[in-house]
Amino acid sequence: MSQQYPALLIIVPLLSALLISITGWINKRLCFPIAVAALAVSAYSCIGLLLRVVDEGVIVYRLGGWDPPMGIAYYVDHLNALVLVVVSVVALINLIGSKKSIELEMPGKTAPFYALYVLQVTGLLGVVVTGDAFNLYVLLEITALSGYAMLAMGDDRAPLSTLNYLYIGTIGACFYLLGVGYLYIVTGSLNMVDIANILPPLYESKAVLAAFIICLVGVWLKMAFFPLHAWLPNAYTHAPSAASSLIAPLVTKVMIYVMIRLILTVFTPEFTFNILAISEPIVWLAVVAIFMGAILALAERNLKKMLTYIIVAEVGYMVGGAWLGNRLGMTGAILHIVNDALMTLCAFMVVSNVAYKLKGYAFDDLKGLFRKMPFTMGAFVVAALSMIGVPPTCGFFSKWYLISGAIQSGQYAFMVALLFSSLVNVVLFFRVIEICFYEPFSDHHGHGHDHHAEPMAEAPVSMLVPLYVVAGGLILVGIYTSDIVNYVIEFAIPKSIL
Amino acid sequence: MKIIGLIIAILTGVLLLSATADFPIFGDPDSPASTHLSPYYIEKTMEDTSVPNIVTAVLADYRGYDTMYETAVIFTAGLACFIILRIFVREEPGDRLYRHVLTGVTVRVKEGAKLPPSDDFERIDTMWTPPDLIIKTVCRLLIPFIQLFGLYVIAHGHHSPGGGFQGGVILGASIILLAISTDLRTAVQRMREKVDAILCPVGVIIYAGTGALCILFGFNFLDYSALAPLLHVDPITARSHGILIVEIGVGIAVMCTMIWIYNILSSGGKYDEGL
Numbered sequence: 001m002s003q004q005y006p007a008l009l010i011i012v013p014l015l016s017a018l019l020i021s022i023t024g025w026i027n028k029r030l031c032f033p034i035a036v037a038a039l040a041v042s043a044y045s046c047i048g049l050l051l052r053v054v055d056e057g058v059i060v061y062r063l064g065g066w067d068p069p070m071g072i073a074y075y076v077d078h079l080n081a082l083v084l085v086v087v088s089v090v091a092l093i094n095l096i097g098s099k100k101s102i103e104l105e106m107p108g109k110t111a112p113f114y115a116l117y118v119l120q121v122t123g124l125l126g127v128v129v130t131g132d133a134f135n136l137y138v139l140l141e142i143t144a145l146s147g148y149a150m151l152a153m154g155d156d157r158a159p160l161s162t163l164n165y166l167y168i169g170t171i172g173a174c175f176y177l178l179g180v181g182y183l184y185i186v187t188g189s190l191n192m193v194d195i196a197n198i199l200p201p202l203y204e205s206k207a208v209l210a211a212f213i214i215c216l217v218g219v220w221l222k223m224a225f226f227p228l229h230a231w232l233p234n235a236y237t238h239a240p241s242a243a244s245s246l247i248a249p250l251v252t253k254v255m256i257y258v259m260i261r262l263i264l265t266v267f268t269p270e271f272t273f274n275i276l277a278i279s280e281p282i283v284w285l286a287v288v289a290i291f292m293g294a295i296l297a298l299a300e301r302n303l304k305k306m307l308t309y310i311i312v313a314e315v316g317y318m319v320g321g322a323w324l325g326n327r328l329g330m331t332g333a334i335l336h337i338v339n340d341a342l343m344t345l346c347a348f349m350v351v352s353n354v355a356y357k358l359k360g361y362a363f364d365d366l367k368g369l370f371r372k373m374p375f376t377m378g379a380f381v382v383a384a385l386s387m388i389g390v391p392p393t394c395g396f397f398s399k400w401y402l403i404s405g406a407i408q409s410g411q412y413a414f415m416v417a418l419l420f421s422s423l424v425n426v427v428l429f430f431r432v433i434e435i436c437f438y439e440p441f442s443d444h445h446g447h448g449h450d451h452h453a454e455p456m457a458e459a460p461v462s463m464l465v466p467l468y469v470v471a472g473g474l475i476l477v478g479i480y481t482s483d484i485v486n487y488v489i490e491f492a493i494p495k496s497i498l
Numbered sequence: 499m500k501i502i503g504l505i506i507a508i509l510t511g512v513l514l515l516s517a518t519a520d521f522p523i524f525g526d527p528d529s530p531a532s533t534h535l536s537p538y539y540i541e542k543t544m545e546d547t548s549v550p551n552i553v554t555a556v557l558a559d560y561r562g563y564d565t566m567y568e569t570a571v572i573f574t575a576g577l578a579c580f581i582i583l584r585i586f587v588r589e590e591p592g593d594r595l596y597r598h599v600l601t602g603v604t605v606r607v608k609e610g611a612k613l614p615p616s617d618d619f620e621r622i623d624t625m626w627t628p629p630d631l632i633i634k635t636v637c638r639l640l641i642p643f644i645q646l647f648g649l650y651v652i653a654h655g656h657h658s659p660g661g662g663f664q665g666g667v668i669l670g671a672s673i674i675l676l677a678i679s680t681d682l683r684t685a686v687q688r689m690r691e692k693v694d695a696i697l698c699p700v701g702v703i704i705y706a707g708t709g710a711l712c713i714l715f716g717f718n719f720l721d722y723s724a725l726a727p728l729l730h731v732d733p734i735t736a737r738s739h740g741i742l743i744v745e746i747g748v749g750i751a752v753m754c755t756m757i758w759i760y761n762i763l764s765s766g767g768k769y770d771e772g773l
Contacts, residue, residue: 004713004718007718007719008713011706011713011719014706015703015706018573018702018703019699019703021573021699022696025692025695025696061718062718063718063719064559064560064562064563064720064721065717065721069534069535070535070538070539070560071560071561071563072561108586109584112577112580112581115577116574116578116581119570119574119577122570126567134561135563135564135567138568138571141567141571142567142570142571142574145571145575145578146577146578148578149574149578152582153582159582185521185522185529186520186521186530187530188530188533188536189530198530198534206516206517207517207518207520207521210513210514210517211517214514
């Protein structure tokens with residue numbers, strides 16, 4: 001059975017998404033168990049696959065039994081096996097933790113929501129696992145479509161901000177497709193490894209350069225890399241809690257993965273770092289992204305929106321790290337995909353717990369929250385420490401690699417940006433913690449009750465347990481960073497990058 | 499802002515056009531696209547899959563995995579329309595109109611009131627216009643032939659241009675034509691929302707399930723030759739049959755999604771009366 005892991009991890013969610021949309025018309029209560037079971041099988045296959053890859057090296061799975069490049073093939077190496085585990089585990093934990101919030105926010109439409117949720121995970125897993133440039137685009141479409149539908153189910157402004165995202169996201173996907181089209185015209189192949197083998201004599205060709213640039217810009221649009229980030233904050237802020245805590249940790253990270261895959265596999269490091277010589281301006285762009293993300297986050301008075309701007313800054317971390325062009329930077333970028341997915345998940349799950357009880361997450365609503373929801377806020381502190389980069393939480397280690405990489409390649413501006421953003425994160429999170437801890441809970445019934453302890457109104461246990469699993473994961477991943485780097489990421493980066 | 503946008507658009511256009519200078523000449527037989535993979539498909543398709551139409555073989559077999567997800571994309575689009583636009587109302591407020599079939603008398607029923615159950619009265623739209631006899635008759639005559647042609651296009655994809663997507667669109671269009679030529683209620687009576695919404699994922703399940711069945715037989719996903727013992731044919735003919743099975747799935751999914759989206763959009767999400 002383990003031979004079929006690459007197929008199972010994506011086919012099981014796809015079939016169950018379809019099954020959920022059928023059972024939704026017959027018995028709505030079955031939808032949630034089916035979704036959880038599907039994602040659990042998928043996560044199990046992903047972990048099994050990662051262990052196999054660590055043991056055996058690259059695994060090739062030929063779909064339909066056709067040899068590549070005639071048919072479509074999966075190439076599972078250390079890089080995508082790691083990202084697969086992150087995607088499937090994050091999606092599973094978030095689904096278990098979001099049941100109550102989905103039922104509260106979308107009464108009557110839970111069944112199609114679960115179906116879209118599982119479809120979204122299918123799309124993300126498919127983008128990560130595939131070794132075919134066009135197949136990646138098809139799955140990108142599934143991810144995007146199901147994402148738009150879920151994001152649009154939020155508050156009154158959600159449809160408009162999602163429409164904005166839809167336009168930008170469609171342009172991004174079109175750019176990527178156009179780039180793949182250019183590559184097909186000059187190489188005649190869609191298979192990533194095959195393209196990489198054909199390309200070397202064509203490195204001087206303008207068409208290859210154009211293909212690379214438009215693919216890159218398309219992916220940047222999708223990951224909200226700074227000047228192309230404008231769609232992200234509103235789309236994520238107004239979305240339903242369950243959707244934003246799935247999409248915010250995963251979609252941007254998966255897009256970073258796609259960028260790294262393009263750099264490392266399709267165009268090879270030789271072309272991207274030696275022949276093109278565009279690393280420096282891109283690292284500078286990343287510096288601007290980090291500064292702007294941090295400053296825009298400072299200006300926000302709304303917890304969820306503040307977190308979305310932090311995502312913009314974090315995207316800058318990873319793009320900058322990947323384009324430093326050395327081993328440390330690339331290690332930092334890949335490690336940060338794992339860490340940032342977990343940190344963002346933890347922070348957004350806190351937001352969804354808060355939204356479940358408070359119906360609002362502007363700073364004024366959060367007063368006295370430590371007394372009201374002590375356990376949720378405990379997890380928030382862990383997420384905050386990780387985003388700031390305090391050891392032993394995992395955020396520290398990826399930042400350490402990124403900063404070391406910046407110093408090694410002499411990109412001191414990037415180092416300064418990373419440190420600046422960490423300092424801003426300190427201000428951001430301690431401001432929130434201060435409001436929640438010291439200011440009394442706003443009481444609309446007069447002032448008589450102010451001295452008394454606020455009654456505790458904690459989120460349900462079914463939301464708290466997954467939250468604490470993630471918070472524990474932040475620390476565990478931090479402690480086991482050296483294992484992840486030595487056994488997985490070390491092999492994910494080609495030897496040619498020093 | 500508009501000027502900046504224009505400048506960026508022009509720059510992008512110049513970049514894309516200047517890159518085409520390095521493209522092979524249009525229709526060049528020595529271009530990579532026609533020398534790298536195409537010869538294999540042209541020479542081997544018949545041997546590998548026993549399908550005369552190379553396009554169908556590439557679409558549904560060599561790259562069948564892409565096509566499965568294209569079908570899933572269509573299903574996702576339908577589901578997205580449903581979750582965003584569909585409004586569930588038990589009983590719409592306001593008056594309802596009924597028409598006495600035999601005499602043509604229209605009865606207005608006030609809000610909350612009920613008409614005794616009877617076959618003589620049919621519910622009609624609030625903006626009701628008597629159906630045009632010519633349009634109604636012509637469409638009634640046409641629809642069976644359109645549907646027959648749709649089935650032909652699906653089944654004949656192996657030999658001629660066609661296949662599940664095209665055939666599914668034709669089948670879906672026939673039901674939409676019924677909705678336009680009479681009214682939405684008549685079309686929904688032929689194909690209820692529940693049936694439509696269940697058939698839509700069933701179409702994709704036929705595709706993905708065929709692929710998953712191959713795993714159960716110990717082959718790779720979507721390797722239709724695994725179905726040979728099941729279909730009592732040799733592995734190569736099994737590929738051809740496998741393609742037909744998945745094309746039928748695609749046809750069902752596309753047809754139902756089209757009808758579903760049209761009904762939701764035209765009725766403003768209420769699924770009762772529309773264009």
